Amino acid sequence: MSPFQEDPIIVIGAGVTGLSVATLLQSQYPEIRITIIAAETPTTTSPSADYASMWAGAHYRPIAGSTAQLKQEAEMAQRTAKVMRRIAQESPEAGVAFLQGVEYLEDPPEEILRLKTGDVYASTNDEFRVLEHAELPFGAKWGCEYRTWCVNVQPYCQWLLDRFITNGGQLIGHRLSSAADAFDFARQIGLGRVKIIVNCSGRNFDQDPKVKIIRGQTVLVKQRYSKTVTRQNRDGTWTFLIPRPNGGGTIVGGTKEIGDPETRPRPETRQKLLEQAAQAYPDFVDSVDKFEVLKENVGRRPWREGGFRIETESVAPGQRIVHGYGGGGRGYELSWGAAERIVELVKASAPAKARL
Numbered sequence: 524m525s526p527f528q529e530d531p532i533i534v535i536g537a538g539v540t541g542l543s544v545a546t547l548l549q550s551q552y553p554e555i556r557i558t559i560i561a562a563e564t565p566t567t568t569s570p571s572a573d574y575a576s577m578w579a580g581a582h583y584r585p586i587a588g589s590t591a592q593l594k595q596e597a598e599m600a601q602r603t604a605k606v607m608r609r610i611a612q613e614s615p616e617a618g619v620a621f622l623q624g625v626e627y628l629e630d631p632p633e634e635i636l637r638l639k640t641g642d643v644y645a646s647t648n649d650e651f652r653v654l655e656h657a658e659l660p661f662g663a664k665w666g667c668e669y670r671t672w673c674v675n676v677q678p679y680c681q682w683l684l685d686r687f688i689t690n691g692g693q694l695i696g697h698r699l700s701s702a703a704d705a706f707d708f709a710r711q712i713g714l715g716r717v718k719i720i721v722n723c724s725g726r727n728f729d730q731d732p733k734v735k736i737i738r739g740q741t742v743l744v745k746q747r748y749s750k751t752v753t754r755q756n757r758d759g760t761w762t763f764l765i766p767r768p769n770g771g772g773t774i775v776g777g778t779k780e781i782g783d784p785e786t787r788p789r790p791e792t793r794q795k796l797l798e799q800a801a802q803a804y805p806d807f808v809d810s811v812d813k814f815e816v817l818k819e820n821v822g823r824r825p826w827r828e829g830g831f832r833i834e835t836e837s838v839a840p841g842q843r844i845v846h847g848y849g850g851g852g853r854g855y856e857l858s859w860g861a862a863e864r865i866v867e868l869v870k871a872s873a874p875a876k877a878r879l
């Protein structure tokens with residue numbers, strides 16, 4: 524009998540990070556009682572802009588680079604791509620699909636120009652190809668295509684949550700004042716003696732000075748595009764299309780506005796996004812009035828300087844918080860790789876006699 528039956532584990536957060544961690548932990552250690560505590564969950568009818576997982580596109584678009592952070596993220600992204608491939612094959616209802624990714628850059632940096640056809644870009648066997656000059660649209664200096672994946676975000680998170688509950692997990696809807704508050708809360712509601720809290724709260728309760736929000740506004744349209752395509756414009760703006768699997772339409776986006784607190788969609792931004800998309804991708808829709816708009820979205824990416832915080836903190840004797848927050852604009856594409864690293868820290872945090 525595992526000592527963890529008396530020492531349940533709490534995961535804070537039911538975004539893509541918390542759900543991935545909780546399901547991974549549960550699949551490896553089915554005897555442990557795992558409870559997710561979250562202010563908002565995939566069943567929340569009108570999620571706030573702060574619940575980033577409900578507002579993502581979401582696609583996987585690699586970021587080339589040689590910094591330690593980007594290298595680590597590339598590893599996590601490739602691990603995630605492997606798991607997503609299995610999910611797409613075995614559970615089509617989860618809302619993950621592999622498809623062609625295309626990128627056009629108006630002002631490509633050096634590290635991009637060094638890439639060659641056949642390199643591993645998104646994942647092994649991704650059929651990465653640098654486009655010929657003649658294949659580039661007007662104004663683009665570099666382009667590529669490769670195999671990648673997209674996810675229909677709400678059904679995917681709901682699918683993860685349903686599996687977690689079916690396999691014996693528990694979900695409690697509650698707003699905590701801090702990660703450490705979960706220790707007291709667990710005692711109050713009779714969960715027993717909790718020694719490990721996993722903090723997947725997205726922004727760590729705004730208590731980390733390295734965390735900032737990045738506002739993102741997008742438009743969901745009914746039409747479905749066959750591939751996910753991103754154009755990086757010279758002025759630093761982005762024009763992307765992200766089809767959502769299983770009939771979820773296509774996300775037309777999008778903005779990246781650092782520190783912008785506005786949670787309502789701005790009409791002028793919507794107009795600009797649709798105009799830019801019609802101009803960049805006329806094979807999708809060639810004039811703004813032809814878009815069938817279903818919804819306007821505003822979400823806040825939980826961005827952190829230095830990337831994801833995956834780290835253990837000792838708060839009191841026998842009480843540890845394993846942090847897993849700050850996924851920024853990459854929470855889906857890094858989700859399984861990050862979850863594996865977070866679960867490793869949970870294992871290492873278990874009391875010696877009960878080491879998982």
Ligand SMILES: Cc1cc2nc3c(=O)[nH]c(=O)nc-3n(C[C@H](O)[C@H](O)[C@H](O)COP(=O)(O)OP(=O)(O)OC[C@H]3O[C@@H](n4cnc5c(N)ncnc54)[C@H](O)[C@@H]3O)c2cc1C
Nearest residue numbers: 536537538540562563575576582699725739822854855856
């Ligand atoms: C417009 C837009 C487009 C994006 N596109 C992509 C994309 O294409 N690919 C990609 O990989 N990523 C994308 N992202 C980023 C992605 O959405 C985030 O990185 C990811 O959702 C973060 O997930 P998370 O679980 O860490 O945080 P969240 O989804 O924010 O979840 C946090 C969880 O913690 C809970 N919580 C927070 N505070 C408390 C509290 N006080 N008490 C209790 N619970 C609390 C919340 O209720 C929630 O359940 C995009 C984001 C936006 C906004």
